[in-house]
Amino acid sequence: MEEKQGVLFGKTLRQLESEVFELGLPRYTATQITDWLYKKDVTSIDEMSNLSKEAREKLSERYEMGLSEPVKVQVSVDGTKKYLYRAHNGKFIETAYIPERDRHTLCVSSQVGCKMGCLFCFTAKQGFQGNLNAGEILNQIWSLPERQLITNIVYMGMGEPFDNMEAVMQSLEILTAEYGLAISPRRITVSTIGIIPAIKTFLELSSCHLAVSLHSPFEEERRRIMPIEHVYSLTQVLEAIRSFPLGKQRRISFEYIVFKDLNHSPRHVKELARILNGIRCRINLLRFHPVPGTPLKAPDEKTLQEFKTALEKKGLTTTIRKSRGQDIYAACGLLSTKEQQPR
Amino acid sequence: MKTLKKSTIISNLETAPGAYILSFPRSFDFVPGQVIGIAMNPEEKPRLYSIASGNKEQVIRILYTIKPGGKLTPGLARLQAGDSIFVSEPFGGFICGEEPAFWVATGTGIAPFASMFYSGVSNNKVLIQGNRFASGLYFREDFEKGMGNRYFPSCTREEVEGLYYGRVLKFLSEKETLDPGLKYYLCGSAEMVVDVRDLLIERGVPFENVVAEIFF
Ligand SMILES: Cc1cc2nc3c(=O)[nH]c(=O)nc-3n(C[C@H](O)[C@H](O)[C@H](O)COP(=O)(O)OP(=O)(O)OC[C@H]3O[C@@H](n4cnc5c(N)ncnc54)[C@H](O)[C@@H]3O)c2cc1C
Numbered sequence A: 001m002e003e004k005q006g007v008l009f010g011k012t013l014r015q016l017e018s019e020v021f022e023l024g025l026p027r028y029t030a031t032q033i034t035d036w037l038y039k040k041d042v043t044s045i046d047e048m049s050n051l052s053k054e055a056r057e058k059l060s061e062r063y064e065m066g067l068s069e070p071v072k073v074q075v076s077v078d079g080t081k082k083y084l085y086r087a088h089n090g091k092f093i094e095t096a097y098i099p100e101r102d103r104h105t106l107c108v109s110s111q112v113g114c115k116m117g118c119l120f121c122f123t124a125k126q127g128f129q130g131n132l133n134a135g136e137i138l139n140q141i142w143s144l145p146e147r148q149l150i151t152n153i154v155y156m157g158m159g160e161p162f163d164n165m166e167a168v169m170q171s172l173e174i175l176t177a178e179y180g181l182a183i184s185p186r187r188i189t190v191s192t193i194g195i196i197p198a199i200k201t202f203l204e205l206s207s208c209h210l211a212v213s214l215h216s217p218f219e220e221e222r223r224r225i226m227p228i229e230h231v232y233s234l235t236q237v238l239e240a241i242r243s244f245p246l247g248k249q250r251r252i253s254f255e256y257i258v259f260k261d262l263n264h265s266p267r268h269v270k271e272l273a274r275i276l277n278g279i280r281c282r283i284n285l286l287r288f289h290p291v292p293g294t295p296l297k298a299p300d301e302k303t304l305q306e307f308k309t310a311l312e313k314k315g316l317t318t319t320i321r322k323s324r325g326q327d328i329y330a331a332c333g334l335l336s337t338k339e340q341q342p343r
Numbered sequence B: 001m002k003t004l005k006k007s008t009i010i011s012n013l014e015t016a017p018g019a020y021i022l023s024f025p026r027s028f029d030f031v032p033g034q035v036i037g038i039a040m041n042p043e044e045k046p047r048l049y050s051i052a053s054g055n056k057e058q059v060i061r062i063l064y065t066i067k068p069g070g071k072l073t074p075g076l077a078r079l080q081a082g083d084s085i086f087v088s089e090p091f092g093g094f095i096c097g098e099e100p101a102f103w104v105a106t107g108t109g110i111a112p113f114a115s116m117f118y119s120g121v122s123n124n125k126v127l128i129q130g131n132r133f134a135s136g137l138y139f140r141e142d143f144e145k146g147m148g149n150r151y152f153p154s155c156t157r158e159e160v161e162g163l164y165y166g167r168v169l170k171f172l173s174e175k176e177t178l179d180p181g182l183k184y185y186l187c188g189s190a191e192m193v194v195d196v197r198d199l200l201i202e203r204g205v206p207f208e209n210v211v212a213e214i215f216f
């Protein structure tokens, strides 16, 4: 997506109001534009037929739409599709479409690469290559061939959403606003490794669900696989969550990748029950799929099941997330790393 | 993070092109390796900085570079002695034990190791410092004096006598042995941390022995 001029797609109603004001256009033009951008399927400013000719000309001088089709798709035998989009800086990002019987989840990226350096993550190996703007986050949804089928959106692709807070919050506004895509916030989950100031802002300003990557209840162990633990400790993350009144509708989940012989012992079960006590939450277990060069190993199915059962016995609602798209580099970052120019 | 407290700048000096050392009176105890939040006014979300001074000194020093287009650092660099900043209590767990270890830092990632050094815990440590230019090898003279042949400065964009020419990654990869029993503390950009960690793991260092802090 080239950003020679400004791009319209990804702007909030308020931003458009100030843009049209600057262009000397009537204020209602902004609502007309959001209608075209987020409710109808147009790909050019010229198609915004209820805008005056003057408005269309002025807009075209300054802006492009900012939509871009995926450049590549890989399809798994299980139906999972991994789309590759090009970001404004020429780099690539991934978006995974995961169809199930009654749920079609889209996993979107928020950054090109990532700064957080988690040991088990392939995106981390790309380093940080840039933030996506709100339009680029939304374009992953809007330009998806299966757009109409999506039931749930998760911000769990490349990058740490809370390290790109402004664009992520802007994209969430447009996704959920009446003037935007009007998707229920209950269908949107943002996943973080635990950046506390951003968690607080997110809980205050959005009503979407929050997922926190846990991967170990022990700080000493967690810091070996997630450098963020040195900065924002798990104890403080949980304190921040506990101190916020969540209401009945809002869901907090904890993502927990299970690594062989590392984080699934009875000690872990006990500690998880202790630290999550009092938080209405769900644990999502994910089976680790080794990425190239990792010292961590995959657990077997039995281990995963036993861990789930043990957690449930402690009263923790636990699900095992099915591994999807294993045949198509579905581990986040694998496909785009192949496409990325060397950094 | 706790509330921010007002503090008065003692000095804010450019130590290399675009890099500054800011100091203000110490009003708290900290463990070397910890960070503080700094903002120019109390309503702003603070940015994080590793403390670069020793834990027995009367002042707190931080080392920072101006990020063009950044929200804090361009303005911070304009402040002078007597101006106010807002500072959080120290926090964070990038803390080095008594055992022998390697310290690997690039850019401002040297700050926590400087704090450890000035706090007197560098005796059994090896320090590998890198930056693009020699001017960016902050605190070099002190390290040279204090650590002698356990200090390895390097730069990637200029060849200078006495400095290793190349990335810290290359420096480490050329070492014949890397003791897998030692701890390796890494601090700097995500790229450096991930690349060096991969190299260490490839060379047989268990991941438990690689301790990383990333300045995101
Ligand atoms: C644990 C920790 C310790 C740290 N310690 C130090 C330290 O000791 N010294 C130090 O100098 N720094 C340190 N940092 C980094 C520091 O916290 C700040 O991030 C840094 O100083 C930049 O702050 P800023 O407000 O000036 O820039 P910001 O406004 O945060 O911007 C940073 C840079 O990113 C760019 N940027 C911003 N938005 C975008 C976007 N959407 N797309 C692409 N690029 C963008 C900006 O142009 C700028 O170059 C540390 C960070 C952490 C997490």
Ligand code: SF4
Binding pocket: A114, A115, A116, A117, A118, A121, A122, A123, A124, A157, A158, A159, A160, A193
């Ligand atoms: S797991 Fe998420 S936060 Fe961690 S490095 Fe990967 S993308 Fe970044």
